[in-house]
Amino acid sequence: MDLYVQKFGGSSVANTERIFNVARIVTDTYKEGHNVVVVVSAQGDTTDDLLEKAAEINENPSKREMDVLLSTGEQISISLLAMAIEKLGFPVVSLTGWQAGFLSDSNHGNAKIRRINTERLETELDKRNIVIVAGFQGLNRYDNITTLGRGGSDTSAVALAASLHAQRCQIFTDVDGVYTADPRIVKNAKKLDAITYDEMLELASLGAQILHNRSVEMAKKYNVELEVLSSLEKTKGTIVKEVVKVEKMLIKGVTKDDDIARISVIGLPDRPGIAFKIFSALAAKKVNVDIILQSIGRDGTKDISFTVAKNHKELAVQTLEEKMDILGAAKILSNDDVSKVSVVGAGMETHPGVASTMFEALFNLDINIKMIATSEIKISVLIDKKDAEKAVIAIHDAFDI
Ligand code: ASP
Ligand code: MG
Numbered sequence: 262m263d264l265y266v267q268k269f270g271g272s273s274v275a276n277t278e279r280i281f282n283v284a285r286i287v288t289d290t291y292k293e294g295h296n297v298v299v300v301v302s303a304q305g306d307t308t309d310d311l312l313e314k315a316a317e318i319n320e321n322p323s324k325r326e327m328d329v330l331l332s333t334g335e336q337i338s339i340s341l342l343a344m345a346i347e348k349l350g351f352p353v354v355s356l357t358g359w360q361a362g363f364l365s366d367s368n369h370g371n372a373k374i375r376r377i378n379t380e381r382l383e384t385e386l387d388k389r390n391i392v393i394v395a396g397f398q399g400l401n402r403y404d405n406i407t408t409l410g411r412g413g414s415d416t417s418a419v420a421l422a423a424s425l426h427a428q429r430c431q432i433f434t435d436v437d438g439v440y441t442a443d444p445r446i447v448k449n450a451k452k453l454d455a456i457t458y459d460e461m462l463e464l465a466s467l468g469a470q471i472l473h474n475r476s477v478e479m480a481k482k483y484n485v486e487l488e489v490l491s492s493l494e495k496t497k498g499t500i501v502k503e504v505v506k507v508e509k510m511l512i513k514g515v516t517k518d519d520d521i522a523r524i525s526v527i528g529l530p531d532r533p534g535i536a537f538k539i540f541s542a543l544a545a546k547k548v549n550v551d552i553i554l555q556s557i558g559r560d561g562t563k564d565i566s567f568t569v570a571k572n573h574k575e576l577a578v579q580t581l582e583e584k585m586d587i588l589g590a591a592k593i594l595s596n597d598d599v600s601k602v603s604v605v606g607a608g609m610e611t612h613p614g615v616a617s618t619m620f621e622a623l624f625n626l627d628i629n630i631k632m633i634a635t636s637e638i639k640i641s642v643l644i645d646k647k648d649a650e651k652a653v654i655a656i657h658d659a660f661d662i
Contacts, residue, residue, distance in 0.1 A: 263428040264386070265290050268300040268396065268418035272435040273492035274338050275305035283492060284345035286433070287391060291351060296386045298425065300396040300418040301342055303334025308411070324369035328398075328408045332358070335395035335414070343393050353391040356381065358398035358406075363417065365399030365407045372399060372407035373475075374416065377424040386425075394421065415476035423483035430485050431498075432472065437491035438499035439464065439471055441662045442515045446650050451662060453513060455500040460513045463605040463639045467516040477501065505607070511615065512606040512660045517649045519600045521551070522574035523631065525566040526581060528591025531558030538588055539565060539581065546580050548573045552601070552634040552643060562591075566632065568643060571597050599631065600649035603641040604656060610637050622659035628652055 267290065269283050283301075291297050302308075311330050315322055339355035346353040362378030385392045396414025399407050409416055415432060422430035439461065442450040456464075458481035465474045471489060480487050480501065490498025529535050536555065543550060548569055556564045569577050578595050581588070609615040619640055623630060628651075632643035644652060 262294065262296055264296045264298065264425055266298045266300065266418050266422040266425070266427045266430045267433060268414060268431065269302070269342075269433045269492055270414065270435065271302040271305050271307065273433055274301055274342060279492075280341055280345045281349075283342060283433075284349055286492065287342075288346060288349050288351050291391055296389070297391050298382065298386070298421055298427070299342065299391065299393045300414055300421060301335060301338040301393065302396050302414040304338055304341075307334040307337065325405055328369050328406050331408050332395070332398040332406050335397050339393045339395045346391055346393070351391055352389060353393060354385050355393040355395075356385075357395045358417070359400040361392075361394045361421075363399035363420070365401055365409065367401040367403070367405070367407065369405075369407055371410040372401065374399060374409065374420045377420055379424050382421075382425065410473070410475070412470075412473035413475070415473035416479060419476045419479045419483075419485050419487070422485045423479065427485075429488065430480070431488045431490060432476075433490055433492035434471065435491065435493065436471065436489075437494055437496050438489055439501075439514070441513065442653055442657050443517075446517075447515070447654050447657045450657065453499045454497070455502065455505040456513055457505050457607055458501060458503060459638055460505075460605050460607055461501045463603070463636070464514050464516060467518055467601070467603045467605065467639075467641070472501070510606070510662070511608040511612055512604050512662055513608075514605045515603070515653050515657045515660070515662075516605070517600050517602045517653050519646060519649065520571050521568050521599055521601050521643070522571050522577075522595060522597035523566060523568050523599050523643060524574065524577055524581070525564055525594040526588065526590045527564045527594060528562050529565060530589045531561050531563045535563075535588065536565060538584070540567075542580050542584055543569075543577055546576055548577045548580065552632050552641065554632050568599075568601065568632070598646045599643050600646045601641050601643055602649055602652045602656065603639055604660070605639045607638050609640070616640050618659050619656055622655040623652060626651060626655055 343353045343355035365372035396417040438452040440450045444450045487501040551568045553567045628648045630642045634641045
């Protein structure tokens with residue numbers, strides 16, 4: 262008997278009609294003779310609403326209590342879905358994260374799953390129950406409730422699929438797969454049949470918000486094949502796996518990320534240890550740095566620019582301003598009217614000319630590139646935010662995807 266793990270996001274269980282829709286997908290799978298473990302997120306905007314509620318009471322609550330609160334959203338979903346499945350006449354049991362055996366570290370609000378004690382789950386499956394598990398939550402070693410970070414239910418699902426050696430891990434969502442670009446921006450964007458874990462990781466971190474990054478990392482680590490598909494339309498989704506057969510598709514996606522700021526430290530002394538000082542100061546404040554660019558030294562000075570997530574801009578600037586003297590910097594500039602536009606594709610590893618095609622498309626639009634970063638399977642450029650949408654469209658066209 263095959264085991265299916267099926268995960269449904271918040272919009273897929275947002276109201277009664279949607280819950281019954283999910284109940285039908287789950288029970289259809291069960292009727293085919295499979296065991297089914299379902300992971301659900303909180304309904305609709307519940308998690309955001311809970312965050313707001315908390316802020317009304319206390320603008321700085323302890324992380325422990327925040328997790329107690331946030332974990333309730335998923336508990337509502339599991340019970341309602343279980344009731345719907347009961348109503349359809351199938352054997353079902355709902356389990357919270359801790360009942361399902363999710364043990365995590367103690368990093369409240371962004372906890373990592375350590376392991377899953379699968380005993381209870383296996384007992385329920387042996388009874389041929391459909392098991393509904395609350396995503397996004399676990400228990401730390403002190404028996405305190407933890408949550409896994411926004412979007413963390415995807416990771417709950419992948420962890421379950423890995424621990425239970427499921428044959429399938431299906432992530433149902435409100436889009437019907439992974440596209441070559443955001444279809445709202447690029448009208449002729451195409452749905453991909455398959456994509457590698459590495460490509461998906463690049464796309465996810467580049468702003469294509471379909472899967473929680475950590476879930477893809479975990480899927481790669483435990484070799485769990487994922488299928489991203491729509492809960493509302495019966496169409497084939499996109500498979501995420503280790504190797505995708507080499508096809509003529511050089512580029513898998515073009516993305517843009519507006520959640521970015523550039524910071525430049527100007528007039529630094531051109532000697533060893535400067536970059537170290539800057540980035541260790543930022544690391545100490547847990548500021549995540551993305552693209553880094555250092556200018557050539559001229560007349561004994563150089564500039565270092567880097568990008569951070571927008572919400573880290575103030576902290577980064579403040580951290581470095583406090584260090585101006587030690588660094589010997591002349592000034593610090595920051596700008597968040599920028600976007601990062603990227604192309605991703607494992608094919609570029611063995612194929613020259615990708616960068617030049619991308620840059621030519623930008624040149625044709627007279628768009629100036631402020632920074633460039635590359636990895637084996639990705640090229641990113643930083644450009645003015647106002648140009649980002651037309652850049653994505655033009656680059657997508659240039660690669661004839
Ligand atoms: N409910 C949580 C959130 O909104 C977890 C999830 O949806 O995966 O982030
Ligand atoms: Mg999600």
